[in-house]
Amino acid sequence: MAHNDVYGKTGNRVNGADGGPSTPPAMTTNPSTDPERILPELDLDAHLDDPAIKQRFVTAMFEVIAARYDRFTRVFSYGMDRGWKRRLIDALDHRGTDARIVDLACGTGDLAFLAARASPGARVVGFDVARRMIQGAASRLQVGENRILFAVGDMSRLPLPDRSADVVTVGYGVRNAPTPRAALDEIARILEPGGTLLTLDFYRPANPIWRGLFLWYLRVAGSLVGWAWHRIPVAYGYIAPSVARHLTCDEFSRALEAAGFRVMRVQRRLFGGIALHAARRL
Numbered sequence: 003m004a005h006n007d008v009y010g011k012t013g014n015r016v017n018g019a020d021g022g023p024s025t026p027p028a029m030t031t032n033p034s035t036d037p038e039r040i041l042p043e044l045d046l047d048a049h050l051d052d053p054a055i056k057q058r059f060v061t062a063m064f065e066v067i068a069a070r071y072d073r074f075t076r077v078f079s080y081g082m083d084r085g086w087k088r089r090l091i092d093a094l095d096h097r098g099t100d101a102r103i104v105d106l107a108c109g110t111g112d113l114a115f116l117a118a119r120a121s122p123g124a125r126v127v128g129f130d131v132a133r134r135m136i137q138g139a140a141s142r143l144q145v146g147e148n149r150i151l152f153a154v155g156d157m158s159r160l161p162l163p164d165r166s167a168d169v170v171t172v173g174y175g176v177r178n179a180p181t182p183r184a185a186l187d188e189i190a191r192i193l194e195p196g197g198t199l200l201t202l203d204f205y206r207p208a209n210p211i212w213r214g215l216f217l218w219y220l221r222v223a224g225s226l227v228g229w230a231w232h233r234i235p236v237a238y239g240y241i242a243p244s245v246a247r248h249l250t251c252d253e254f255s256r257a258l259e260a261a262g263f264r265v266m267r268v269q270r271r272l273f274g275g276i277a278l279h280a281a282r283r284l
């Protein structure tokens with residue numbers, strides 16, 4: 003793996019010039035890259051509609067919300083998120099000491115930590131495109147958790163060789179990639195044949211009445227929280243339009259098959275608004 007921006011225990015960067023620990027970089031104050039400055043100026047719909055620029059909005063948004071992300075997820079899902087993640091990791095079938103687990107779009111590391119605890123001895127790497135998320139994840143590492151690393155990285159262009167993972171987990175991540183196919187092709191590339199992909203995400207509900215209600219709730223609640231916490235409604239108002247443009251749960255199963263996976267199990271929650279997929283790399 004290329005060791006750019008890799009964080010180990012205590013939030014220290016483990017790839018200083020001498021290979022030793024170094025202090026995490028300070029948050030940027032350059033106005034042209036300061037996410038708090040640029041996010042309100044970005045046109046949400048234009049970015050969501052164009053895979054070439056979507057990531058710019060997505061990365062800025064997650065940098066802005068990183069510090070409050072965990073609290074938001076708990077509140078917004080009425081506490082259900084924790085159970086969904088545990089259920090997803092229940093499907094982990096590589097629990098040997100030499101398992102190589104990669105958690106993509108890891109955020110503050112919930113799935114990486116759950117996977118590591120379910121698979122004692124496995125090596126776990128979490129990647130996220132937002133540096134503040136990675137710093138939050140690294141700050142949760144306990145003494146002795148040396149087999150878990152977190153690194154800044156884009157799931158559409160991972161710094162990993164082909165067939166270098168036994169398990170990939172992704173929580174609410176594929177929807178945020180420029181296209182689902184870009185993320186799934188990259189996951190297929192890094193997984194060993196026979197390896198497991200576990201995903202949890204929002205999907206566009208197939209039923210039009212439920213879809214309307216679900217998206218309405220996501221839009222209103224997300225915008226209110228985005229305004230209340232950041233004075234930037236799109237900070238969470240992003241969720242509804244991103245789900246509206248995303249695949250249905252069944253369409254995602256077909257996208258997995260097209261990318262070289264066999265879907266082993268699908269568990270729907272909230273009438274298809276949320277789903278957990280377990281798939282095997284062919």
Ligand SMILES: C[S@@+](CC[C@H](N)C(=O)[O-])C[C@H]1O[C@@H](n2cnc3c(N)ncnc32)[C@H](O)[C@@H]1O
Pocket residue numbers: 057060061064065075106107108109110111112113129130131132135155156157158172173174175178179180
């Ligand atoms: C909704 S959060 C999910 C975090 C975590 N997986 C969880 O389940 O709590 C989505 C995460 O995807 C990350 N992300 C978005 N685009 C990404 C990309 N292209 N590559 C890697 N991470 C990405 C964001 O920075 C954010 O942390």
